[in-house]
Amino acid sequence: MKWLASELNRHIFAYHVQDAPTIPDAEYDKLFRELQELEAAHPEAVSVDSPTYRVGAAPIPEFRQVTHTVPMLSLNNGFSDEDVENFDRRAREGLGAVQAEYAAELKFDGLAISLRFEDGLFVQAATRGDGATGEDVTANIRTIRAIPLRLHGDKVPSVLEVRGEVLMYKADFAKLNARQRDAGQKEFANPRNAAAGSLRQLDSRITSQRTLRFFAYGIGALEGAAMPDSHSKLLDWYQALGLPVCAERAVVTGAEGLLGFYRGVGARRNALPYEIDGVVYKVNSVEDQQQLGFVSRAPRFALAHKFPAEEALTQVQDIEVQVGRTGAITPVARLVPVFVGGVTVTNATLHNEDEVRRKDIRIGDTVIVRRAGDVIPEVVAHVPERRPLDAREFVMPAACPVCGSPIVRPEDEAVARCSGGWTHCSAQRKGGLMHFVSRRALDVEGLGDQLIEQLVDKGVVKTAADLYRLDMDKLCALERMAAKSAQNVLDALEKSKQTTLARFIYSLGIRHVGESTAKALAQHFGSIDALLHAATWESGIQLLDVPDVGPVVARSIGAFLSDEENRELVAQLRAAGLAWKEGGHAMAAGTMPLSGKTFVLTGTLPTMSRDEAAAMIEAAGGKVSGSVSKKTSYVVAGSDAGSKLAKAQELGIALLDEAALLALLDEVNGAANQ
Known part of the structure; x- marks a missing residue:
């Protein structure tokens, strides 16, 4: 055997x-x-x-959540030669070097995956998810024959997390669709959708019948082995361990080398056996990568250089308007279906009324439709010589098509809006609720768009606070909602009550307030009561002291939180049990207790998630980084801490466990509040 x-x-x-x-x-x-x-x-x-x-094995009830030891970050995108030249310039300036060496590789059009090996044995696989938490797809990944179940060689790491892409070759995609047709089943739109759909099967026996491939291109946790000193050597090491690595890669120097690789791959793109949507550049030296660090959710040392968007011709059958969660009225072109960018497109955005006029798009026009990757399709231009004599101009309606409220357009804005607000307009109500439960906000798993549509249409839910008044009877009365699914929704709502102040602020859907601004507000004011006070018109000037908040954003926050209905919503949500750790007194960012201190989180903490720990650090003025460097002040290590812990020990950086972190926060917050 x-x-x-x-x-x-x-x-x-x-x-x-x-x-x-x-x-x-x-x-x-x-x-x-x-x-x-x-x-x-x-x-x-x-x-x-x-x-x-x-x-494959029998179906599993659902995918459990996996917290990534090291977050799976996305990359910044570049689309032009100038973007690449600027990337090279920033890298050289950040390193203080005349030239920079890069590893260049392909950007696969598949699904990002993290594989965990312990003592050489494959033990777990997880999707990217939101970058911090993904779905456990171990059973399905086992069916991919390109992925070894045991690494090659005798000297394997005690822990190795391999990052890479699951994809389907063009030929295998064609065979799969042929089988789907023969069986009278729906065909897949493109190889990426086929790969993603195959990997998310609850029955891994179905996954095993589809030919999926894998290429390794990155690393997460590493223990029990030295990290190779360059990205190109990392990929060579992976090959020696028996992991599949794409041969289409090179080490180049400077912007000229990057652009040369991009053009060479572009010329061969159609001949490749798999779909790609660009190339990826990474500073080759691992030490240089650590020096450059990260900005927001992306590394400074890497860039995804995307191929030009794909375009196709089709005809505009009608122009209608959609109502967004903030009341924005967006013209949308209804198109004769056309296949572009890997999917069949039937609708495309026209952005706003001025854009329709500028491009002179009319009903009946033949138009150029563009789509790149997951970007929403847009109408680029019309073809003048194909305009029919009966082409009709678009007229912005005077009333909201959903609630009938007047549509207004402020003088200084390009976007027209429904004046009904969420209290009168069900479209805004639905959009606001979808935002409230989204992953980046309150993260209520199982409460999807279709369920929210039903809850609003049936009058069961009017505000976010009503979600916490749902019970088994109300949910089971909905279409396609069994008792088990209803209980899952109720459990998810209960879990969502423990959140962070930044997430709560973001969940409210205040216009112009994204995740970054929500964090800045939470960090600056420390409590929701302090923010509510600052948002009143009499003292609204306080908002301008917050980083990322200018006059336009301050007016938006003030208008939203001064509104009595919105203030009542906040009160009802707090009464429903939503709670978070608040950061004490407000103070200027430069005088906050952990101002100037940089923390790195690694491993699994005993009683809190890393997101919660990061929120507490940021609320005290500290910065949370994704990589360890000489500038790191503290490394907070939990169980299964990986290479970041080893790096911290090597550099002599102060180490904290959860208890020590909490003690430090109590100490500095106590001192600041005296």
Whole structure:
């Protein structure tokens, strides 16, 4: 059995990773059946890395959540030569170097995944999710034959988290759609959708019937081994461990080298066996990467250089308007369906009334539609010579198509808005509730768009506070809502009551207040009562002291939080049990107790999530970084802390556990409040 498993894994690696099969398929099948028969007779001797684990298992009830040891960040995008030249300039300036060396590779159009190996054995796989938390798809990833269940070699790390992309080759996509057609089932729009849909199957036996591939391109946690000193050496090391790495990569110097790689790949793009939507550049030296660090949710040392958006011609059948959660009225072109950018497009945004006039888009026009990646399709221009004689101009309606309230357009704004507000306009109410429960806000899992549509349409929910008054009877009365699903929603609502002040502010959906501004407000004022007081018109000038808040944003916050209905909503939400740790007295950012201190969080903390810990640090004026450097003040380490802990010990940086962090926060906040 051990010999058969070893032989089969060797043939799998040769076929799926090296593209160099060593035996005919019939011979492989014979060996596989022999192993299956032996394992059935001797189940006590089945190896954990047996290739029979790849055939899939019975359906699981749902995907559990996995907190990433190291966050899975996204990349900043570039679209032009100038963007790439600016990226190179910023990197050189940040490093104080004349030239910078880069690792250049492909940007796959698939699904980002993190694989965890312990002592060389594959133990867990998780999707990117929101970057901090993803979904456990271990059972499905086991079915991907390109991914080893055990790493090669004797000297493997005790912990290794491999970041990479799951994708489907074009040829495999065509075969899958042919099978779907033959079975009378819906075809997939593009390889990315097929890969994502296959990976999110609750029944891994379905996943095992679809040919998925994997390429490794990054790293999360690492323990028990030295980190290679460059990105290119990391990928070489991965190959030695038996992990699939794309051969389309290079090490280049300067902007010229980056652009040369981009153009070379672009010329070969259509001949590649898989879909890509650009290339990725990373500063090659790991030490240089750490020096450059991160900005917001993306590394400064990397850039995704996207290929130009795909375009197609189609006809405008009508122009209607949509109502957003802040009342924004957006003209939308209803199109003759057209396939562009990997999907069939039937609607495209026209942004606002001025944009419709500027581009002179009329009903009946033949237009150019553009789509790039996941970007909302847009109408670029019309084709003058194809305009029919009966083409009609768009007229902005005077009343909201949903609630009938007047549509108004302030003199200094480009966007017209429904004046009904969320109290009168169900479209704004639905949009506001969808925002309130979204992942970045209160993160109420299971309360999706369709359920909110029903709750509003049936008059069950009018405000966010009404969500916390839902019960089993109200939920089970809705369409397609069984008792178990209803209980899941109620559990998620109860869980959402423990949040952070920044998330709560963001969840309110105040116009112009994004995540960054919400964090700045929470950090500056420290409590919701202090913010409510500052938002009154008499003392609204206090808002201008907050970083990221200018006159326009201050007016928006003041208008929202001075409104009696909105203040009553805040009160009702607090009465419903929403709670967070507040940061004490407000003070200027430069005088806050942890001002100038940089923290790095790693591992799993005993009683709080890393997001909660970060919120507490930021509320006290500290900065939370994703990487350890000489400028780091403290590293907060929980269980299963990875390479960041080792780096902190190497640099002699102060280490804190959860208890020590809380003690430090109590100390500095107590001193600040005296």
